[in-house]
Amino acid sequence: MNLQQLRYVVATAEHRTMTDAARSLFIAQPALSRAIRDLERELGMTLFSRSGRGVSVTPQGRQVVKLARQALEAVKEIEALACHGGYGTAELRIAATPSLEAGLAGRLLPAYAAMHPGVHVHIVRCDGRDAVVAAIRDDRADLGLTDLPVPADLVTHPLERQEIVLVSPPALDLPSPVPVTRLDGMRLALPARGSLLRRELDALFTRYSVSPAVVLESDERDGRLGAVRAGQASLLWYRVMAEQAVRAGLVVRSLDPAVRRVIAVVHARRRLPLIAQDFVATAERERAA
Template sequence: MNLQQLRYVVATAEHRTMTDAARSLYIAQPALSRAIRDLERELGMTLFARSGRGVVVTAQGRRVVKLAKEALDAVHEIEALATHTHSGTSELRVASPPSLEPALAGRLLPAYVSEHPGVRVQIVRCDGRDGVVNAVREQRADLGLTDLPVPADLVSHPLERQEIVLISPPGLDLPGSVAMSRLNGMRIVLPPQGSARRREFEQLFATHGVRPVVVAETDERGGWPVTVRTASASLLGYRTMADQALRAGLVVRSLDPPLRRIIALVHVRKRIPTMAQDFLVVAESGSAGSPV
């Protein structure tokens, strides 16, 4: 038995289907089913029973799920204690993709540090939503800033809606507000194939019946302005990326109809450190005027 198997058991119990649990864990469904079967054989008990297209937790399974949650919580507490003891100082770790880092560093962090000057804040840079989710799950970050949705094993605190804009190289014959239909056939830069954000964009294109031409992929690292220029292609990104785009000589346009995503702070489903709780209070009070 290992911690990974315990995480699998908890996720399966929460989602009630192997497919949804596997999706939340970012693993293949057969791998999850195999891991659960191996654990059941090791324990000599049945944890889940088939029910239609899903599963139900057995009586023995409910006890195992409860103990698994307690064990995972204890591991998190030990790791948090070790991290803070090793650092010798109060440190709050916040995971963020580069696309949301301007909002984090420009607004949230200054507001928090002004009220809690004794806490050092470390930004854990991640590749998109998947990276933020994994950083929070693996206790490499106390909080994560990302767009929704996130898997059900994380708690989300919505802060604001952010507009998604079209960032393009200069010289394109486009209006100031670009209709979704104009994306059909447009050269475009997208997140890597297989990522959650890539799937969302593909679903968006399918909804509007458009087929852009994907000419490059980027994991949202700081080099995306160069990718847009060298590929002569447009990129869909958050409004907070506009300043960097304009400094790089790129053009920022709104979409018609406007496209927005809910931005939230997320954490594991358990008691979080006091520093993280304080950060949530500051962030939520600062976003009171931004409806979600």
């Protein structure tokens, strides 16, 4: 058994076909098949069930794939230590939606960078929760920052509950908190259709049988905020980002009943690189602070 065979096993499990796995590894498909058959003979077990449409991982194979991933991650960490005498110029990839990226950059990243100045953090920008999950599953990101729920194959570390609030011109006479039913017929500036926040808001409107008067549809937050400054509409926003509205002289009110979502750091169910483990620990310390 060698590291190359372990890489072949993991790639085959991820791609589900020998052809796609070989392409990702830049080797010929017969060479990949031969290496895996040799490993199966050496171990005395069948790792993959073959069919005309591809391969499926056997129960024994799932255990081997899990351990192979852990072994390869450990090798990567050893290589990083050998090359840089520590974390050095290692890169941590975090998938996040645009609405959460600002909070990530403003609070978590400075706290993490203070302890790990040699680690470069790359933000993988994703359009919604599903895209964050896909980035982690495709190994384009080590961690994700998104709202819950996520599929059960991911591990979650809840950080905070974000509240959706109503931001209005100061002249608008409304109670505080604002009953959700008062949104019926209210002039609102909303995100563009199809965006994650818009889908959440549409679900809220459906749940409470309200139909706001849509004045503006835009994914540009500054554009929606500008409509409120001009007295043309109100908007629904996350409280963590509403300080900008307060500084602009606008009024921020909670909804009744309160509308909240849980934000969490998420990752695959496998051993994380040390730099990712440290980021999770930093996020949990910030939550407790």
